[in-house]
Amino acid sequence: MPMSVLVAVLVALSLAGFYMGRSRALDAAGGRMANLHSVPGYYGFYAAIWAGLPALLVIVVWSAFGGAVVNALVWSSLPADAVQGLSPSQQSLLMTNILNVAGGNAGAAETSPVVRAAAEYHQHLRGIGRWALAALAFSLAVGGLWYARSRITPSLRARNQVERVVQALLIMCSLVAILTTVGIVMSLLFEAIRFFGRVSPVEFLFGLHWSPQTAIRADQVGSSGAFGAVPLFAGTILISLIAMLVAVPVGLLAAVYMAEYAPPRVRATVKPVLEILAGIPTVVYGFFAALTMAPLIRDAGQAVGLNVASESALAAGVVMGIMIIPFVSSLSDDVINAVPQSLRDGAYGLGATRSETIKQVVLPAALPGIVGAVLLAVSRAIGETMIVVMAAGLAANLTANPLAAVTTVTVQIATLLVGDQEFDSAKTLSAFGLGLVLFTVTLCLNVIALRVVQKYREKYD
Amino acid sequence: MTDAVVSDRAVPVYQTAEFERRLRRRYAAEKRFRLYGIAAIGLALGMLAVLLGSVVAKGYTAFWQHELRLEVFFDPAEIDPQGTRDPAVLAQANYNTLARNALQSVLTDAGSRDARRAAGDLLSVGAAFELGRMVMDDPSLIGTRRVVSLPVSDEVDQLLKGNVSRALPEADRQITDRQLAWIEQLEAKGDLVSRFNTRLFTNGDSREPELAGLKAGLLGSMLTLFVTLVLAVPVGIAAAVYLEEFAPKNRLTDLIEVNINNLAAVPSIVFGLLGLAVFLNFFGMPRSAPLVGGVVLALLVLPTIIIAGRASLKAVPPSIREAALGIGASRLQVVTHHVLPLAMPGIMTGVIIGMAHALGETAPLLMIGMVAFIVDAPSGFTDAATMLPVQIFMWADSPERAFTERTSAAIMVLLGFLIAMNALAVILRKRFERRW
Numbered sequence: 001m002p003m004s005v006l007v008a009v010l011v012a013l014s015l016a017g018f019y020m021g022r023s024r025a026l027d028a029a030g031g032r033m034a035n036l037h038s039v040p041g042y043y044g045f046y047a048a049i050w051a052g053l054p055a056l057l058v059i060v061v062w063s064a065f066g067g068a069v070v071n072a073l074v075w076s077s078l079p080a081d082a083v084q085g086l087s088p089s090q091q092s093l094l095m096t097n098i099l100n101v102a103g104g105n106a107g108a109a110e111t112s113p114v115v116r117a118a119a120e121y122h123q124h125l126r127g128i129g130r131w132a133l134a135a136l137a138f139s140l141a142v143g144g145l146w147y148a149r150s151r152i153t154p155s156l157r158a159r160n161q162v163e164r165v166v167q168a169l170l171i172m173c174s175l176v177a178i179l180t181t182v183g184i185v186m187s188l189l190f191e192a193i194r195f196f197g198r199v200s201p202v203e204f205l206f207g208l209h210w211s212p213q214t215a216i217r218a219d220q221v222g223s224s225g226a227f228g229a230v231p232l233f234a235g236t237i238l239i240s241l242i243a244m245l246v247a248v249p250v251g252l253l254a255a256v257y258m259a260e261y262a263p264p265r266v267r268a269t270v271k272p273v274l275e276i277l278a279g280i281p282t283v284v285y286g287f288f289a290a291l292t293m294a295p296l297i298r299d300a301g302q303a304v305g306l307n308v309a310s311e312s313a314l315a316a317g318v319v320m321g322i323m324i325i326p327f328v329s330s331l332s333d334d335v336i337n338a339v340p341q342s343l344r345d346g347a348y349g350l351g352a353t354r355s356e357t358i359k360q361v362v363l364p365a366a367l368p369g370i371v372g373a374v375l376l377a378v379s380r381a382i383g384e385t386m387i388v389v390m391a392a393g394l395a396a397n398l399t400a401n402p403l404a405a406v407t408t409v410t411v412q413i414a415t416l417l418v419g420d421q422e423f424d425s426a427k428t429l430s431a432f433g434l435g436l437v438l439f440t441v442t443l444c445l446n447v448i449a450l451r452v453v454q455k456y457r458e459k460y461d
Numbered sequence: 462m463t464d465a466v467v468s469d470r471a472v473p474v475y476q477t478a479e480f481e482r483r484l485r486r487r488y489a490a491e492k493r494f495r496l497y498g499i500a501a502i503g504l505a506l507g508m509l510a511v512l513l514g515s516v517v518a519k520g521y522t523a524f525w526q527h528e529l530r531l532e533v534f535f536d537p538a539e540i541d542p543q544g545t546r547d548p549a550v551l552a553q554a555n556y557n558t559l560a561r562n563a564l565q566s567v568l569t570d571a572g573s574r575d576a577r578r579a580a581g582d583l584l585s586v587g588a589a590f591e592l593g594r595m596v597m598d599d600p601s602l603i604g605t606r607r608v609v610s611l612p613v614s615d616e617v618d619q620l621l622k623g624n625v626s627r628a629l630p631e632a633d634r635q636i637t638d639r640q641l642a643w644i645e646q647l648e649a650k651g652d653l654v655s656r657f658n659t660r661l662f663t664n665g666d667s668r669e670p671e672l673a674g675l676k677a678g679l680l681g682s683m684l685t686l687f688v689t690l691v692l693a694v695p696v697g698i699a700a701a702v703y704l705e706e707f708a709p710k711n712r713l714t715d716l717i718e719v720n721i722n723n724l725a726a727v728p729s730i731v732f733g734l735l736g737l738a739v740f741l742n743f744f745g746m747p748r749s750a751p752l753v754g755g756v757v758l759a760l761l762v763l764p765t766i767i768i769a770g771r772a773s774l775k776a777v778p779p780s781i782r783e784a785a786l787g788i789g790a791s792r793l794q795v796v797t798h799h800v801l802p803l804a805m806p807g808i809m810t811g812v813i814i815g816m817a818h819a820l821g822e823t824a825p826l827l828m829i830g831m832v833a834f835i836v837d838a839p840s841g842f843t844d845a846a847t848m849l850p851v852q853i854f855m856w857a858d859s860p861e862r863a864f865t866e867r868t869s870a871a872i873m874v875l876l877g878f879l880i881a882m883n884a885l886a887v888i889l890r891k892r893f894e895r896r897w
Contacts (some may be wrong), residue, residue, distance in 0.1 A: 017649045164792055174699070174714075175717070177767070178717060180724060183739050185733050187737075187739050188735075191738055251501075253502075257497075258502070274502070279821075280876070281822070281850050282818075283872075284875070285512075286514070287869075288512050290857065314735070325505045325508075355493075357496070376726060380728075385729065385823075390857060406892070413734070415728055416825070432738070436729065439731050445725070446722075446723050446727075
């Protein structure tokens with residue numbers, strides 16, 4: 001039975017449960033609502049939950065883990081001589097073959113009898129699994145319905161029970177945030193540890209040479225690949241630095257003007273227009289950087305006799321800076337507005353001009369918040385992917401020259417993982433090592449920045 | 462004592478020339494500082510204008526495309542010599558020959574084999590497919606003469622649009638002098654017409670710029686965003702409600718809060734790594750599928766939705782809650798009957814902004830294999846699909862000049878959707894926002 005039919009049946013049963021529960025409660029109350037503990041609808045929900053929830057849980061668990069269980073069973077059914085002496089990659093290849101044949105994606109003719117038998121066994125198990133699941137879910141739903149029906153009496157505290165379930169659902173939804181973080185950390189750590197089993201962390205973090213090409217044949221030149229990530233870190237820092245050199249002055253001055261000088265009408269129009277910059281997808285910035293900014297900078301460089309790479313760090317950095325301007329400006333704007341008016345009035349009272357007040361009173365008072373905003377912006381710049389994928393280079397050059405092509409951590413992650421991957425090569429796994437570094441660095445920046453901003457807010461609240 | 466010093470002077474300090482000078486300097490500094498601010502804003506707005514302007518300037522021409530009006534003879538001898546009208550035979554026929562025959566009859570000096578090929582290259586490779594489709598849809602065309610509009614090749618299109626100069630020496634352009642002469646001949650006859658480019662919206666991806674369209678990307682985006690919406694909205698609202706209305710102040714809720722704030726700032730590519738490692742490798746979900754893309758984007762926008770939801774729940778004044786509690790509602794009833802409906806416009810604004818964010822996101826999708834060459838629009842949640850921004854990314858990588866134009870046009874379509882979504886959010890806020 002297909003999943004959609006099963007779910008439809010469950011929904012129908014729950015609906016039936018709702019009406020059954022409600023009318024049952026009304027019957028039990030003898031037609032007098034006042035005899036009931038809860039409003040009749042709650043008895044309906046009570047029955048509906050009993051009909052739907054246990055069965056739904058079973059379905060969710062099976063869809064998450066059923067495939068793995070079936071695969072493991074099929075694997076253990078393979079004859080010992082077919083499995084013996086296979087490397088992990090050959091094992092996964094064999095399993096993929098079996099799955100393809102079972103799914104009808106590969107012609108059965110050219111496959112070995114072992115694979116064919118296993119595929120048939122796989123189909124057999126899946127069939128059993130599907131029917132067993134349907135039977136189990138159905139009986140759970142009917143059983144739940146029957147149980148709820150037997151429990152419904154006027155004194156049943158249906159509302160409290162339903163609310164407890166809803167409350168639990170709400171908690172589960174908020175736990176998704178923690179689960180996501182745990183998922184990120186686990187997946188990065190797990191694959192990164194496998195990577196560090198092949199390449200030592202010291203070489204990865206401090207090595208100066210990056211060329212992740214691993215050879216197909218063992219005797220090929222440069223077959224080992226080099227995984228020294230320092231050029232990537234340097235490139236990321238260079239591009240982020242250029243971006244911050246654009247974004248911080250422009251963003252900060254814009255925020256100061258908007259918070260201190262601009263009349264309300266100007267502020268009301270300019271602020272949302274600036275926010276548009278933050279809403280433009282990064283792929284658009286990447287296109288702009290690669291096709292407009294980079295040729296512009298190259299031509300300008302050639303005009304003054306400089307040799308500019310066509311994928312210069314400068315182009316990517318400047319465009320990234322433009323992207324981050326609204327980020328810096330809106331965060332600093334909030335921070336500057338949070339500085340109490342009494343500080344300004346004090347400065348004005350001493351005869352300071354507006355700009356003197358801003359430079360000597362408001363900005364120093366707002367400094368922690370501004371630092372927090374800049375840190376958040378830096379974390380944003382480090383993690384930005386599309387602009388650098390489209391406008392920065394692929395070759396890992398260790399240079400501080402903004403006119404040369406450099407590559408970044410995110411570019412490497414993206415290029416290593418786009419296209420076909422084998423999950424046992426150091427090349428693919430290195431992306432997760434880089435991801436771990438990226439996640440750790442941005443996490444630290446974010447935590448520090450959020451702390452600083454929060455502390456600062458408390459100070460003036 | 463200062464008083465003494467001041468009174469010693471003939472004029473008060475605020476009338477000295479030095480004072481004047483200092484004051485002028487301070488006012489000049491004030492003016493300069495103000496100008497810096499204006500310059501910064503001007504620079505940012507100027508950049509925005511340049512960015513949008515360059516996209517529009519490069520892309521608006523892609524909404525029109527040149528077609529060649531050609532009288533084609535649907536030659537029975539060429540299409541279906543036996544006269545079986547069998548669809549298999551019709552599908553096999555060489556429609557290129559029909560187009561070349563038609564071209565030969567209108568162009569001067571296009572008789573030789575070599576010239577026929579060169580003339581045929583004026584048309585898109587898709588022209589033959591379109592002729593084939595016409596015949597298969599309506600076999601009665603065979604044996605008749607019809608004037609049909611066929612797409613020209615991207616090089617011809619670019620030349621006609623003026624994106625490639627005709628004055629270039631022959632070696633520097635892809636159109637030969639002979640072809641150029643033909644083009645001018647056809648132009649003079651008025652057979653080259655510029656039409657609204659419907660193929661941009663009705664075709665899937667293609668290696669030929671003149672045939673490439675956004676349909677697959679648009680549908681893929683739609684399917685993916687549907688999954689995102691279905692997952693992120695209920696979970697996001699539920700989490701916001703719990704954290705704002707029910708959560709006791711303890712370690713766990715603190716942890717959840719810190720997590721949400723941090724997740725909002727995690728680079729999006731990391732979510733792609735999560736999707737790759739957990740959904741594809743661990744759970745074995747299909748690559749390139751809108752289902753996986755939707756789940757990853759849902760996790761990505763969840764913090765946005767939760768934060769916006771909490772803000773608008775917080776804006777509902779406590780008096781509403783107290784009044785409801787006072788007449789005997791349970792805490793859940795207070796939320797579902799009163800607080801949530803009142804906070805809904807604000808929550809929906811947050812949801813729309815989150816969805817706009819998801820629509821423009823590219824990096825995590827690269828990780829889960831949504832960079833695929835998709836010709837046929839996906840029909841289900843597990844089909845291979847791509848999304849609009851990824852389509853833009855792939856087109857931007859293509860070397861043909863015509864793809865630059867297409868990419869810009871695709872960006873305009875994407876920005877159009879984003880503007881529409883944000884405008885909806887603004888309208889919602891303006892229309893339903895309540896000041897308590």
